[in-house]
Amino acid sequence: MTETFDGDWLALREPHDAAARSLDLAWQLNDRLPQRPRLLDLGAGSGSLFRFLAPLIARAQVWTFADADPDLLDRALDDTQDWAETMGWAVTAPGRAMLIHADTGTWRIETKRIDLAGGLSQLPLATVDAVLCSALLDIVSTDWIRRFAAILRVPLLACLNVDGRDSFLPPEPMDRIVLSGFRRDQGRDKGFGPALGSRAPSVLLTELAARGFTLRSQTSDWRIPASDMAILEDLVFSHADVARRQLPQRRAAIDAWEERRVDQIGRARLRIHIGHRDILALPNPI
Ligand SMILES: C[S@@+](CC[C@H](N)C(=O)[O-])C[C@H]1O[C@@H](n2cnc3c(N)ncnc32)[C@H](O)[C@@H]1O
Numbered sequence: 001m002t003e004t005f006d007g008d009w010l011a012l013r014e015p016h017d018a019a020a021r022s023l024d025l026a027w028q029l030n031d032r033l034p035q036r037p038r039l040l041d042l043g044a045g046s047g048s049l050f051r052f053l054a055p056l057i058a059r060a061q062v063w064t065f066a067d068a069d070p071d072l073l074d075r076a077l078d079d080t081q082d083w084a085e086t087m088g089w090a091v092t093a094p095g096r097a098m099l100i101h102a103d104t105g106t107w108r109i110e111t112k113r114i115d116l117a118g119g120l121s122q123l124p125l126a127t128v129d130a131v132l133c134s135a136l137l138d139i140v141s142t143d144w145i146r147r148f149a150a151i152l153r154v155p156l157l158a159c160l161n162v163d164g165r166d167s168f169l170p171p172e173p174m175d176r177i178v179l180s181g182f183r184r185d186q187g188r189d190k191g192f193g194p195a196l197g198s199r200a201p202s203v204l205l206t207e208l209a210a211r212g213f214t215l216r217s218q219t220s221d222w223r224i225p226a227s228d229m230a231i232l233e234d235l236v237f238s239h240a241d242v243a244r245r246q247l248p249q250r251r252a253a254i255d256a257w258e259e260r261r262v263d264q265i266g267r268a269r270l271r272i273h274i275g276h277r278d279i280l281a282l283p284n285p286i
Contacts, residue, residue, distance in 0.1 A: 002068045002115060003139055003190035007046050007075045012231050013222075014048045017134065021159045022218040022278040026056055029157045029280055033129055036060045036105075040128040042116060043067055043136035047076035049159065050109065051083050053132070060105035064124065066112045073111040080109065116140075117191040120147055125154070134159040137200040138186060141193035142207075145200075149207040156208070156281040160220055162186070164198030165275025174257040177250055181243030201277040213281040222274040229265050235272050236261045 037057065041049055044065035054061060067073050077098055081091045090101040100107040114122050117140075125131070137145070137158055164183065168175050186197030196203055205215055224231055240258035244251050264270035 002117065004069060005045060005072065007072055009234065010046045010048060010072075011079070012234060013135075014046075014051070016222045016224060016228075016231065017048055017160055018052045020220040020222050020276060021052060021134070022220050023056075025157060025216060025218055025278050025280040026053060028216065029130060029155055030057055032155055032282065033057065036062065037129045038062045038064075038127060040064045040066060040124065040131050042123075042131060042133040044076055044111075045069075045072050045135075047080045047109075049132055049134040050076075050080060054100075054102070054107050055104075058104040060107070062108045062110075064110050064112050064128070066114045066116070066123070068113065068115045068117075070113050073113060077109065077111065115191075117144070120151060123151075125151060128154060130155045130157065132157045132159070135161075137204060138162045138197050139190040139192060139195050140200070141189075141196060142199075142203050144192045145196070145203050145207050149204075149211050149213075152208075152211070152213075152281075153283055155283065156213075156279075158204060158279045158281070160276045161200045161204065161279065162198050163201050163219075163275045163277050165221070165273070167273045168261065169271040169273065170269075172257075172260070174253060177247065178239050178243045178254060178257055181246035181250070181254070182239050184246045185242040198275075201279060204279055204281075208281045212284045214284055216280045216282075217277050220276045220278040222272070222276065224272040224274075226265075226268040226271050229268075232265045232270055232272060233262065235274075236265065236270075 041063060044067050047065060050063055065073060065076050084091050084100045092099045096110060098109045131154060138161060166179060183197060187195050189195060208215055236258060240254050243254050261270055
């Protein structure tokens with residue numbers, strides 16, 4: 001069954017995602033793109049990667065947002081329209097596309113409802129100049145990555161792949177238990193078979209290297225400061241929830257951990273660091 005994601009959670013994380021993604025790899029991708037690039041965003045959610053990357057590409061461009069969740073795709077268009085209008089750009093919607101008349105060119109967005117777990121043959125890979133994704137690959141399986149690598153012929157920019165270098169600061173011994181429950185949950189099947197979780201970057205690098213891609217990888221960590229209480233609370237609650245589900249025998253200790261961490265948030269004493277990697281894969285020769 002397809003895993004669903006809350007649009008408000010995606011909105012909460014958007015500024016942290018934008019601060020974390022590797023600008024260097026985004027520029028390197030941009031250097032390889034044609035004059036009017038066509039881009040496919042897999043698991044586009046509410047469109048946060050577009051709002052990060054389109055201004056950097058800064059010329060006419062065509063995007064397809066692909067996602068299984070029709071509500072998130074609607075929200076992607078609404079949020080992107082609000083964002084564009086805030087930037088002072090006109091937005092029109094002829095036919096099935098949304099057009100943003102930015103000062104650097106016209107940016108066209110179409111949405112495509114697609115279950116990526118169901119079949120890769122539905123992906124319009126032959127008609128795009130690059131494939132993008134952000135915070136997606138931890139939920140797919142090794143088998144899915146293998147099948148995807150076998151049909152990929154264009155550059156891929158895969159942002160924000162969790163790599164397991166997570167820490168609560170200041171650390172305490174119980175973090176290890178909570179994080180072990182969290183990691184167990186990351187491996188749960190989210191519709192693609194056993195999920196890769198923090199193994200996503202290494203599996204992607206291995207499979208694309210075997211297909212002859214040139215690979216570049218950089219860290220893109222979240223560093224959530226003590227002042228950002230809303231996302232800190234969300235992270236503490238979500239870690240405690242999944243740890244309780246995975247380790248029911250440790251429930252009381254996890255409850256106490258959650259209470260301590262929430263208290264620290266209230267006193268601006270907690271910071272959280274979540275490790276990610278961004279990966280740029282370039283087909284050879286291009
Ligand atoms: C963590 S969210 C990331 C969203 C967005 N890329 C971002 O960075 O904010 C994962 C996205 O994958 C989508 N997704 C999950 N399973 C899917 C599937 N089987 N097919 C297509 N999309 C899927 C979800 O709907 C969600 O939008």
